Amino acid sequence: MIEVYKKIIEEYEKQNDKVKIELITDYGDETKIKNDISKGEVDLIGLKRQQIIDFAKAGMLTDLTQFFIEKELDKKVYEVSIGYGLYNDKIYGFNDMPLTIEFFYNVDTFKKYSLKEPTTLNELLDICKKLKARGVTPMEVGALDNWTLAILFSQINAQTTGSIEATSKYNSDKNGYLTLKGIDQSFEIFQKLNTSALSKGSIDINYRKSVDDFIKGKVAILPAGAWATKLIDEIKPSNFNYSVFTEPVKFIDEPISMFAGAGGQTIAVPQKQKC
Structure with a gap:
């Protein structure tokens, strides 16, 4: 999966030459995840379903519901993908590979x-x-x-x-x-x-x-x-x-x-x- 993300980043940077993306892959430690999220050290992060719920409850994640509606992603993304990011009727993310x-x-x-x-x-x-x-x-x-x-x-x-x-x-x-x-x-x-x-x-x-x-x-x-x-x-x-x-x-x-x-x-x- 890491290689897939590397390829996506490579293609994105080709189309946006002023953007440089750093892929961090050492997030096995939940304490590190919490610290980096709290400090604003990361812009996008991959989380387990359990973490989505915990961090959403703690107010640490952005509610993306309106963004999904405006971009009609709620109609384009598999329901199971959205389900993994759904908590209390709000969308906090989507699963990358259901x-x-x-x-x-x-x-x-x-x-x-x-x-x-x-x-x-x-x-x-x-x-x-x-x-x-x-x-x-x-x-x-x-x-x-x-x-x-x-x-x-x-x-x-x-x-x-x-x-x-x-x-x-x-x-x-x-x-x-x-x-x-x-x-x-x-x-x-x-x-x-x-x-x-x-x-x-x-x-x-x-x-x-x-x-x-x-x-x-x-x-x-x-x-x-x-x-x-x-x-x-x-x-x-x-x-x-x-x-x-x-x-x-x-x-x-x-x-x-x-x-x-x-x-x-x-x-x-x-x-x-x-x-």
Whole structure:
């Protein structure tokens, strides 16, 4: 990603010969980030979603809502990109590289057992039941890396609760999250998948092992972010055929959103920027 930014900067400077941009890449220390934002040392900064919320609440980021409206960026940028910079109905930035959360599946296994891509929860559970009956593990996540469970849960919660509701309870205690609209339904669906679809061994393996089991044909379905494509392609056998469900699985009748996404960093403007 650094090389991409270097290229963007290079092209921008060619068109604006009086502008010189310095790319800083050593922002792993959150204390340094806070200090530089407070001092106005940076004009644009890439932040994690959690930091966007924390810094926006602290009044350290510029509200870009009006800018997005005037430039019609709210119509041109992917909604998931804006969602990463959204807090309390205000836009504080946009995600530079949003990636969707998908269900990868073994194409040959589906063909072998005459299975079609599911479009609803019941269809997905029915497929898992048929796979189990044939001795095939339906689905696996590397739960030792607990973010893999969050990936699966996010697909459900995007439909039942939505990101705006979830963000409103950020840093709440347990009771605060329990009041979220649709959260009970999220856990009920998650429990159904845990009981009927997920490999019982998921808790004992990490993300890399779950991908390895998938490309070896041990598991039919892999819930993962779009970034898994890179690892799958690097380690899969030449004859391994895979795809993703063309349409998101509909877990409830009236989803708030049909798509779940993840992203690395969100570009924001510090309140005390100098330019």
